[in-house]
Amino acid sequence: MTKQTKSVLLAAGGTGGHLFPAQALAEELGRRGVPVDLATDMRGDRYGMGFPARSVHRLPSATLGSKSPIAIARTGWLLTRGLVAALGLVGKLKPGIVIGFGGYPTFAPIKAGQLRGVPTLLHEQNAVLGRANKMLAPGVTGIATSFASTKYLSPELASKARLTGNPVRTAVIEAARRPYWRPQPEGRLSLLVFGGSQGARFFSEAVPPALALLPMELRHRLDIVQQAREEDAEGVSAAYRRLGINAEVSHFFTDLPERMARSHLVIARSGASTVAELTVIGRPSILVPLPHALDNDQLQNATRLAESGAAWCIEQKDLSAERLANDIGTLLGDAEALVKAADAAKMLGRPDAVGRLADMAQELMR
Structure with missing residues (x-):
């Protein structure tokens, strides 16, 4: 050139x-x-x-x-x-x-x-x-x-x-070198939760109650990394302590691509950069598009991944604690489904x- x-x-x-x-x-x-x-x-x-x-x-x-x-x-x-x-x-x-x-x-x-x-x-x-x-x-x-x-x-x-x-970014390309770590029976399970300012607020309110509905033996295998607003972080951390869940909660992670690469499952909004990074790194995800967005761009993004088998798209209006708990529990208990979704995401990555x-x-x- x-x-x-x-x-x-x-x-x-x-x-x-x-x-x-x-x-x-x-x-x-x-x-x-x-x-x-x-x-x-x-x-x-x-x-x-x-x-x-x-x-x-x-x-x-x-x-x-x-x-x-x-x-x-x-x-x-x-x-x-x-x-x-x-x-x-x-x-x-x-x-x-x-x-x-x-x-x-x-x-x-x-x-x-x-x-x-x-x-x-x-x-x-x-x-x-x-x-x-x-x-x-x-x-x-x-x-x-x-x-x-x-x-x-x-x-x-x-x-x-x-x-x-x-x-x-270069950090994402470097994180993509890490192969997907297949969940092991009775092993630790890594769950990453993030979603920008509005997403962080919603997930702070939605995810802890959902995880509370999981069986105790599954909760105690979880390692949670979650982005939360500064004013919500302590409340989210306290909720996880009460549930006996190992969690790291912060308002910002400078090494998010690396944390994404270490995750078995990601829960996130479906903004363009999130979708691009998930597919380049190749990680399965539950995507909750930002509701009421002009042009429904996040819903369009999440739908494309879901149709390819790389993610599961749940609109926020349909996301009860029971629904989220059921989906998280089902997916974390099905290593084959997670591996297939990780492979499908990787195929979409550019x-x-x-x-x-x-x-x-x-x-x-x-």
Whole structure:
């Protein structure tokens, strides 16, 4: 691959689903000797990832969370301010391409790239085209998708789209080297529970009562790792102590890919990065999509895995303590089912996604 002299400007918002694939691409471009800059919103480095860019530029942005005139006006004002700042940034950096990873923080940098005549590339992590990407897609140079079929990707847009997969971080690739550890009769059983801020709150309320319904002999074999909000962590830990369950509870795990690799079963939301990491590492999961999400992107993601035999999808409205206890108990008692799901997940994984996306970016730069 010929070394590029021009830089790449990445645009990604302050959520893990957008930032993690952007981080993976930045790592790969760095290995290829391509300078990378990041344009993000004002939330900053909330994941402590130490983003591998030569510079990080924070631009004004907003998400339209309400249809009230005041909310619409405020969002429009912030996006306009972001566009003015992004035009100046693109003019200063003169990147060879601007790459957006979805969400409203992508809007201003991609628009600025288009107005400055710079090639632009969108990456869609989900099985459904997000709102911001849907608005930007007609004017970009290329679109990279994570699923073979992407909802709302019209034939006109599909003509400039390419299936790359969803890039995962180097830590995930390293964790994927660990083979699935088949549960042993009477052996320890590792259960990982996580799900972002809203997921963490729901699982803090739902999982301990479900595990309380398991037979004592099964509870005492469990090793739980669970993400919980800071204000919920002690209550969750206390619940597990009362049940005699060995548990590690924290609001954040910096080594989550490694913990995923050590798990027999994962319970999680079904955001794009979670799905990508589960499939690259190859771990069976119970997925509970975030309800009421616009476009039902998490339900689409979880359904794709469930249809392939890699996961079990349960909508939150259907998830009682009894249902969850029954599913956890059944799965942890069926090593063959877990192994088959782990294999199916691994078959869906695209560990080469970051290379494919970097290749596409460099082609468009030329």
